[in-house]
Amino acid sequence: MSEPMMTFPLNTSDILKSAALRYPEQEIVSMLADLSVHRYTYADAYKRACRVANFLASANLSPGDRIATLAVNHYRHFELYYGITGQGLVVHTLNARLFVEQLQYIINHAEDRWIFVDPELLPILEALADKIPSVTRLIVLCAAEQMPQSSPLSLECYETLIAAQSDEAVWPSLPANTPCGLCYTSGTTGNPKGVLYTQGSMVQHAILSGGSQALDFDEWSVVMPVVPMYHVVAWGIPFSAPIYGAKLVFPGCALTGENLQKLIETEQVNQSYGVPTVWLNLHNYLQQSGKSIESLAIVGVGGAASPTAMVKSYAELYDVYWMGIWGMTETSPLATTANLTPQMDQLSDEDCYALQASAGKPIFGVEIDIFDAAGRVVTHDGVTRGELRVRGPWVLASYFKGEGADSFVDGWFITGDIAVINAQGYMSVVDRTKDVIKSGGEWISSVELENAALDYPAVNEACVIAALHEKWDERPVMLITLRAGQDYDEAALRAMLQQRVAKWWLPDRIVVVESLPHTGTGKLRKMDVRDEYRRILLAD
Amino acid sequence: MSEPMMTFPLNTSDILKSAALRYPEQEIVSMLADLSVHRYTYADAYKRACRVANFLASANLSPGDRIATLAVNHYRHFELYYGITGQGLVVHTLNARLFVEQLQYIINHAEDRWIFVDPELLPILEALADKIPSVTRLIVLCAAEQMPQSSPLSLECYETLIAAQSDEAVWPSLPANTPCGLCYTSGTTGNPKGVLYTQGSMVQHAILSGGSQALDFDEWSVVMPVVPMYHVVAWGIPFSAPIYGAKLVFPGCALTGENLQKLIETEQVNQSYGVPTVWLNLHNYLQQSGKSIESLAIVGVGGAASPTAMVKSYAELYDVYWMGIWGMTETSPLATTANLTPQMDQLSDEDCYALQASAGKPIFGVEIDIFDAAGRVVTHDGVTRGELRVRGPWVLASYFKGEGADSFVDGWFITGDIAVINAQGYMSVVDRTKDVIKSGGEWISSVELENAALDYPAVNEACVIAALHEKWDERPVMLITLRAGQDYDEAALRAMLQQRVAKWWLPDRIVVVESLPHTGTGKLRKMDVRDEYRRILLAD
Numbered sequence A, B: 001m002s003e004p005m006m007t008f009p010l011n012t013s014d015i016l017k018s019a020a021l022r023y024p025e026q027e028i029v030s031m032l033a034d035l036s037v038h039r040y041t042y043a044d045a046y047k048r049a050c051r052v053a054n055f056l057a058s059a060n061l062s063p064g065d066r067i068a069t070l071a072v073n074h075y076r077h078f079e080l081y082y083g084i085t086g087q088g089l090v091v092h093t094l095n096a097r098l099f100v101e102q103l104q105y106i107i108n109h110a111e112d113r114w115i116f117v118d119p120e121l122l123p124i125l126e127a128l129a130d131k132i133p134s135v136t137r138l139i140v141l142c143a144a145e146q147m148p149q150s151s152p153l154s155l156e157c158y159e160t161l162i163a164a165q166s167d168e169a170v171w172p173s174l175p176a177n178t179p180c181g182l183c184y185t186s187g188t189t190g191n192p193k194g195v196l197y198t199q200g201s202m203v204q205h206a207i208l209s210g211g212s213q214a215l216d217f218d219e220w221s222v223v224m225p226v227v228p229m230y231h232v233v234a235w236g237i238p239f240s241a242p243i244y245g246a247k248l249v250f251p252g253c254a255l256t257g258e259n260l261q262k263l264i265e266t267e268q269v270n271q272s273y274g275v276p277t278v279w280l281n282l283h284n285y286l287q288q289s290g291k292s293i294e295s296l297a298i299v300g301v302g303g304a305a306s307p308t309a310m311v312k313s314y315a316e317l318y319d320v321y322w323m324g325i326w327g328m329t330e331t332s333p334l335a336t337t338a339n340l341t342p343q344m345d346q347l348s349d350e351d352c353y354a355l356q357a358s359a360g361k362p363i364f365g366v367e368i369d370i371f372d373a374a375g376r377v378v379t380h381d382g383v384t385r386g387e388l389r390v391r392g393p394w395v396l397a398s399y400f401k402g403e404g405a406d407s408f409v410d411g412w413f414i415t416g417d418i419a420v421i422n423a424q425g426y427m428s429v430v431d432r433t434k435d436v437i438k439s440g441g442e443w444i445s446s447v448e449l450e451n452a453a454l455d456y457p458a459v460n461e462a463c464v465i466a467a468l469h470e471k472w473d474e475r476p477v478m479l480i481t482l483r484a485g486q487d488y489d490e491a492a493l494r495a496m497l498q499q500r501v502a503k504w505w506l507p508d509r510i511v512v513v514e515s516l517p518h519t520g521t522g523k524l525r526k527m528d529v530r531d532e533y534r535r536i537l538l539a540d
């Protein structure tokens, strides 16, 4: 029988095409590396995305090929999102904060064909040059006159390449399960794993996360994503904002409190999105400078737990609604949001702040629940903890190349977060089963730190936990037991660690203890250690 | 290869289930036939929809069976929408305004198994009793004590049947192409044709038509659909409002200006939807009574062209934004909307009203375009007319049982409307295809010619048809009946027409006839006229 209704997959290309028709004059503003401001419209962006698509179509690429980007938030990166995905290719966003060994692993694992790169981030690739054999072209995101003069690499110029193309495109109609994006999540144990987004998941996430249930975009919205486009697709905002006609403000690499305040004021930003550290920095800058952020109405905050004190400061000092958000690379990433509701009118300020600091309720389409060790659902009383599971049309079904199969059970994805859900359905993450520290929105692997420490002769056992930190949310604290008969010197241990991991991974504190607690099977009982040392970095 | 992201079709059952979790306390208010008001919450509605689903599951029905409803807008009809569709069955809404012969045809064509019916609408079925053999159960939407005492029909009581069921349900997960709704469109020629909505089309339509691009629902919305649930699913509002947590106000059969004003005032309705006549009646009532509608901010108006004078009255007298909407049974039905935009601030009031009176721009997902007789896209200048075509994930791909195959071309559905699109993308319907003459590839509007002729005093009625022409394919032929006691002179009539329409629009022949054929409802039977006069311009 023929289908009764059109089976008409909505593609990422439809998003920008429709925005160019519906909202041709709406602006996209980018702060560039030299702090100059670039400004154009959805109609302009669409034409340039067509050029990118035509350029890709003219090359010798196959559907599903991974095309990498190593770039911050700006209009050229935005064009690439559409040009690449709209052509049936996969945009693989490389996280500029990873260190070179991880990037090397990721690029090789993804078998990236080309890399589009910001001139400022070229040094990262120079260090990798002969270690990423699948990569055949490096294209620098700048105009001809800005091309680096002396690079050991063979580079091409983005503007020159796309100038040669037509600004009209015929987009293929891609089935919903066509891969379109790839983002690696940090390995909690072992190597990073790839999350392969599809046309269907990306578009559905954009539609529903941009709707009034979640980010609530419309033609009056002026949205600044501070979350990077090089990780978790800047929370999908480059795809959701155009659907609803919001103005976009890309801050580039200008993420200091000072630059953010300036952009908010000059562009009249009314919504902005980022990890807690961003808002702490902005708050500090505002306090110091006496500057204001009057246009700002909402900050959406996720990636780490929201400190209630900040929620209160933003409400009372700046009249900004702090909206807690939870998600992960594996959930595209937005899954739950703590929106303003009419009921909040009836609550005390403190009760309101508590809801805002939670991770909120699931967006339509997403289901969450919490489970005990035996896989039974636990009660939603706001106190009982359970392992958080999630499912929905923009949740991962299997990692790239089939890795990590033990993260899936009964149709659920197991998040590795420990959470509570209250009677009203608000969820809060209270702990993690996975061994990572989230410092300013970026992951530090406790396992890698522990392994590195074990190479120091005097260290018998090492345990790294996430300790709460006022500025960075979490920072690593290392506990070690010592090997009898070996000399121990903290400075020497630190010097050694520094050779193996990025400098910002180094523990804030190294504590020597008599013994560490273990489970029956001999594993470290990290939860116990965490309970004891979690607050060690906080002022009393 | 396994799917990278969960293939997780969103079903209608997910909508109410999620609303009960997210917005348990939000209200659904119904005005009943006795003008009393019924009030409950999404949490209540979900439980009762579960009862309906369990009742259906316990019966001897097969997936895809049609279950009809003959009912106005109220909470029981709302529960049926979810209970029936969520179980993998098809809710077939019977239009209470059709004549009995049409209903008989439709019920038999759909092979409806059961009918759920309002007590007030039972007389319609009594007239049909022995002519609809597929129907095995008639269930009356009322409580036991309200059951009709003396009916020739064998009737069951809705409340009694569902009281026996559990208020928790396990919903099947239904693939996107599972049929879930059936609505017949009036036959322009021949019999009515069925439009079979699917889970995928219904949910996608609800998500996007309820979003900020179109109806713009959120938890502050108080929405009164005056458009009937017995036709075009009340514009999808019973499915879209719960997604975004809007309060619903069902007016039942109380559609007078007086009742609507009362409901708006007591329930603080801020958005309402209906055809132009509804708003004309309300306007007349307000003018007479001196009553006000202060809470109302938006009326969404479709189903017929918006009179600009009304747009102006609603703006200037009531401070209500009149939002033009276009859609049809075949488009689920919402396809284009003339939303308030920031740009309207810059326009004169009159320019604004003109945009509001248009059909607006396509909702994300829908594409429209206009075509000349040769199937070429015509220019978007606000003047050039073309045949309107539409496509998208909630647009019909084929009529029920494969009828009307000539309405589809190159992946488009041919609407039968003639429209213009202006440079900003706003569309306006200006005519119906079946009423236009295609002369040498150009359109001539029969409706405009007829209206012009009526201004000549001697013309009582005019009918313009497309007659076949050797050179021009088609040319207009006008048939008129004369008003007794008035002088008629063809040259004078022609002279007058020429002042109103382009010279090349003038009819090739004007024929005076004794009488013109009419349908039961008093409309011209143009088809009959066409049959008789179609070849009048051809040489034998």
Ligand SMILES: Nc1ncnc2c1ncn2[C@@H]1O[C@H](COP(=O)(O)O)[C@@H](O)[C@H]1O
Residues within 6 Å of the ligand: A185, A232, A301, A302, A303, A304, A305, A306, A324, A325, A326, A327, A328, A329, A330, A333, A358, A359, A415, A416, A417, A429, A432, A438
């Ligand atoms: N609102 C939140 N509260 C606490 N932790 C969060 C929140 N949002 C995200 N996270 C953490 O960040 C992880 C996802 O990181 P990523 O994949 O880098 O986006 C989650 O699994 C949580 O551990």
